[in-house]
Amino acid sequence: MAIYSFWVFDRHCNCIFDREWTLKSNQSSGTTNSKLNEDTAKLLYGMVYSLRSISQKLAGNEAHNEIRTIATGKYRAHILCTASGLWFILLSDLKQEDLSHVLRYLYGEIYVKTVAHNWLSPIDFAESEAEKRGQGFRKIRNRNFLLRVEQFLGPMVN
Amino acid sequence: MSSSTNNTPVPSTSSKKSLKVFSDDIWKNKTAKINAELFTLTYGSIVSQLCTDYERDFAKVNNQLYSMGYNIGVRLIEDFLARTALPRCDSLARTSEVITICAFKVFLNVTPQVGNWSSNKDSFSLFLEENPLSEFVELPMDAAKELWYSNILCGVLKGALEMVQMDCDVWFVNDVLKGDQTTELRIKLNRVLKDEIPAGED
Amino acid sequence: MPCYFAIIGAKDNPIYEAEFTSPQLNQFPPELKELNPFILHASLDIVEDLQWQTHPQAGGNTSTSGGFLRSRHSASNSNCYLGKIDHFYGLAITAYLSYGNMKFVMIHSSNSNNGAPVQIEDGPVKSFYQEVHELYVKTLMNPFYKLNDPITSPVFDNRVRALAKRYLTR
Numbered sequence: 335m336a337i338y339s340f341w342v343f344d345r346h347c348n349c350i351f352d353r354e355w356t357l358k359s360n361q362s363s364g365t366t367n368s369k370l371n372e373d374t375a376k377l378l379y380g381m382v383y384s385l386r387s388i389s390q391k392l393a394g395n396e397a398h399n400e401i402r403t404i405a406t407g408k409y410r411a412h413i414l415c416t417a418s419g420l421w422f423i424l425l426s427d428l429k430q431e432d433l434s435h436v437l438r439y440l441y442g443e444i445y446v447k448t449v450a451h452n453w454l455s456p457i458d459f460a461e462s463e464a465e466k467r468g469q470g471f472r473k474i475r476n477r478n479f480l481l482r483v484e485q486f487l488g489p490m491v492n
Numbered sequence: 493m494s495s496s497t498n499n500t501p502v503p504s505t506s507s508k509k510s511l512k513v514f515s516d517d518i519w520k521n522k523t524a525k526i527n528a529e530l531f532t533l534t535y536g537s538i539v540s541q542l543c544t545d546y547e548r549d550f551a552k553v554n555n556q557l558y559s560m561g562y563n564i565g566v567r568l569i570e571d572f573l574a575r576t577a578l579p580r581c582d583s584l585a586r587t588s589e590v591i592t593i594c595a596f597k598v599f600l601n602v603t604p605q606v607g608n609w610s611s612n613k614d615s616f617s618l619f620l621e622e623n624p625l626s627e628f629v630e631l632p633m634d635a636a637k638e639l640w641y642s643n644i645l646c647g648v649l650k651g652a653l654e655m656v657q658m659d660c661d662v663w664f665v666n667d668v669l670k671g672d673q674t675t676e677l678r679i680k681l682n683r684v685l686k687d688e689i690p691a692g693e694d
Numbered sequence: 695m696p697c698y699f700a701i702i703g704a705k706d707n708p709i710y711e712a713e714f715t716s717p718q719l720n721q722f723p724p725e726l727k728e729l730n731p732f733i734l735h736a737s738l739d740i741v742e743d744l745q746w747q748t749h750p751q752a753g754g755n756t757s758t759s760g761g762f763l764r765s766r767h768s769a770s771n772s773n774c775y776l777g778k779i780d781h782f783y784g785l786a787i788t789a790y791l792s793y794g795n796m797k798f799v800m801i802h803s804s805n806s807n808n809g810a811p812v813q814i815e816d817g818p819v820k821s822f823y824q825e826v827h828e829l830y831v832k833t834l835m836n837p838f839y840k841l842n843d844p845i846t847s848p849v850f851d852n853r854v855r856a857l858a859k860r861y862l863t864r
Contacts, residue, residue, distance in 0.1 A: 345655075347690045379690065398579040416573050417580045418655045419687060442574030450570035457567055468690035529835065536837025543838075628835035630847050635838070 336427040337490045338409060340483065341378060342445070345419030346460040348470035349375035353483065355491045376468070378423065382413055402434065412437060420445075436490075444486065448479040508589055515594040518575055519601060532627050539641060550638035557640070561647020569652040572598065580656055584681055587658070588616050591649070591679075600624050604677075615680035617665065623675055631669050640664045642675075649679060657685040695802055695812065696722050697862050698730040699854070701830065702797040703842040706738060709796075710845040714858040722803055734799050737780040737787045741797050744776050744789075774827070775820045786812040790823035796830065798823055802862075822861040829853050 342351035352375055386401045393399030404411045410430055414422040414437035422437045422445075449455050459465075459472040474480075539557065546552040572578075572595060581587040588606045596602050602624060608617035625642045640646075646662040653660045659682045666672035700711040708731070713722070722730065780787040782801075790798040800819075804812040833839055833850055845851075 346688055376690075383690070398582075400579070416570070417578065418569050418573055419657070420570075438574075438577070441570075446570050446574045450567045453567075457570075467688050533835065533837070536835075540837040628832055628837075630836050630838065630849060632838050 336429075336492055337433075337487055338425040338427070340425075340440070340487055341375060341421075341423040342474065343375075343379055343421040343423070344459055344470075346458075346466040346470055347379060347383075347468035348459060348465070348472070349379065350459045350470075350472065351474045351479075351483075353487075378411070379421075379468070382411070382421065382423065386413075386415065403432070414438065414441060416441065436487075439486065440483070444479060444482045448476050448482060449474060452476060452478075508593065511589060511593050512597075514576075515597040518594075518598050522575055523598060528624060528627070532624065535625050535644070536629060539639075543635065543639070548634060550635055554638070554640050554643045557643040558647040558650070561644035561649075562651040563647075564644070565648040565651020565653075566655050568599070568648060569655040572652070584613060584616070587653075587681075588618075588679075592618060595652075608676075608678075610680075615678060618677045618679065620675040620677065623668075626667075626669055629669060636670055640667060641669050642667070645677060649677075653679075654685075657687065659683050659685055695804060695863065697803070697858065698722065698734065698801040699826075699858070700731070700734055700799055701826075701845070702735075702738060702799060704795045705842065706735070707842060708844070709842060710850070710854075712851065712854060712858070714855065714863050716859075716863045726803075730801055733782050733785065734787065734801055736782075737789070737799065738797060740779045741776065741789045741791060741799065744779065745791060775816075775823055777816060778814050781812075784812065786814055788814060788819055788823075790820075790827065792827055792830070798826060798830075818861040822857055825857050825861075826854055829857075 338356050339352065339354040341349060341353075344350045349372070354374075381404070382401065385404060389399050389401050400415055401413055403413065405428060408428075409425050410428055412424040412426065412430070412433040414434065416422075420441070422441055424433050424437060424440075426433060450457060455474075455476050456472075459474070460470045461472070465472070538560075539553070542553045542556055543550070546556070575598065576594060578590060578594070581590055592604045592606055596604055596618075602620065602622050604618040604620045606616055607619060610616070623642055625645070629641060631639060631641065643664060646664060649662045650660060653662075661678075661680045661682060663678055664676070665678050666674050666676040668675050696713070696715040698711070698713050701709050703709045711731070713727075713730075715722070774790050774792060776789045776791060778786050779789045784804055786802045788800050788802065792798070802812050802814060802819075829850060830845075833845055833847065834841070836847075839845070839847075
């Protein structure tokens with residue numbers, strides 16, 4: 335089982351968390367919230383955004399035609415879009431057919447419990463209008479969130 | 493590049509009855525419970541402390557409760573969505589069912605009745621037959637006119653609905669604590685908000 | 695029989711009082727009526743004595759089950775009821791003590807004017823106290839009520855009077 339990276343986007347189209355285990359910029363297994371990832375985040379967002387709107391248009395009047403996975407030649411993207419506008423995206427190797435249960439866990443057991451239920455943590459990461467619509471730069475900084483993501487996904491990386 | 497999608501993420505909850513079964517299960521198996529008296533007393537002490545702190549200016553207390561509720565709502569919705577995995581509602585009628593049968597059940601273990609739909613179907617009322625927040629409560633004389641004791645509920649609904657892109661007004665119409673026959677809470681949908689799109693995409 | 699009932703707070707401050715009479719029954723004589731609060735307060739010392747007693751009283755007071763402190767050995771609140779604790783010229787005084795040190799005290803007057811001492815029926819009187827205690831706890835749960843404040847709620851008053859009708863002034 336191989337997971338390459340994990341991304342969270344908020345309702346303002348901003349990437350509020352990213353973790354790429356494939357980046358070997360330092361000796362540890364990767365870097366958290368790397369500056370290098372900003373362009374990758376935008377491209378990933380764009381890809382999911384486009385396919386998501388196409389799939390919804392193709393569904394016609396029937397609502398809720400959510401995109402779940404996208405496979406390319408090199409990796410598979412697993413996507414969870416919540417009704418509140420959060421996107422959780424995992425990139426894995428092609429052998430992983432369905433990681434929706436992993437995404438559900440990341441959302442329900444980790445994000446909700448360490449961010450949404452943590453009253454001293456912000457829930458909206460855009461602090462002004464200028465930081466909305468993909469222009470934001472703030473990330474989830476909660477230690478518990480970072481730790482639990484690492485504990486949960488770490489063993490699945492390779 | 494191939495993509496796979498799914499038409500009905502939660503097929504089991506499409507009808508009202510299965511939504512009830514589904515919600516009962518969440519209440520029974522996925523919800524941590526606390527003692528009802530502790531809950532009621534906690535909320536009561538907040539309200540009565542606010543009345544003291546705002547020198548019995550009940551309009552201010554109402555506002556404060558509302559904004560506390562709003563802050564709860566914007567967080568609680570994530571908890572709700574994580575537990576239920578429900579998609580956005582396709583009609584306000586569906587929203588009213590999800591709020592009463594599912595959300596109130598899961599968080600307060602009560603199921604309010606829906607009624608008083610406006611003719612253009614953009615607003616409705618929730619009738620709370622029992623209100624776990626206000627058990628034991630008797631309003632003092634000076635508060636009976638102005639104070640909406642459970643106003644926090646309006647804020648919670650406002651905040652939660654806003655997070656699923658529904659801009660609503662939520663307010664109390666009646667409260668048995670004030671001597672009314674029913675406890676009635678009104679929800680009016682102003683508009684459905686558009687999801688944000690990245691700058692430069694429009 | 696007509697009764698005068700009061701709840702006395704921890705600082706000997708009355709927080710609720712009521713007189714239970716009914717048209718068919720004798721009333722408190724006007725000159726005695728004014729004395730009721732005094733008679734009642736005079737018996738508080740006895741309540742406090744009983745409160746710290748660890749052993750049942752030897753003989754005499756048959757209606758009491760003994761010292762309040764014994765109740766730590768039993769799970770029920772039956773020891774809260776102290777029974778008849780005092781008398782005053784043909785009036786009998788009963789008391790009930792909550793674990794929060796609220797004193798429920800009542801003066802019972804006789805139905806007849808022949809000066810015969812009042813007979814206390816412990817059963818109904820105890821039930822009355824226990825149910826009033828329950829109402830008091832509910833009042834305490836109201837976030838707008840502060841401990842040791844006078845109880846002004848008409849709902850409480852009505853309920854206590856209904857209990858009195860059921861248990862005392864039949």
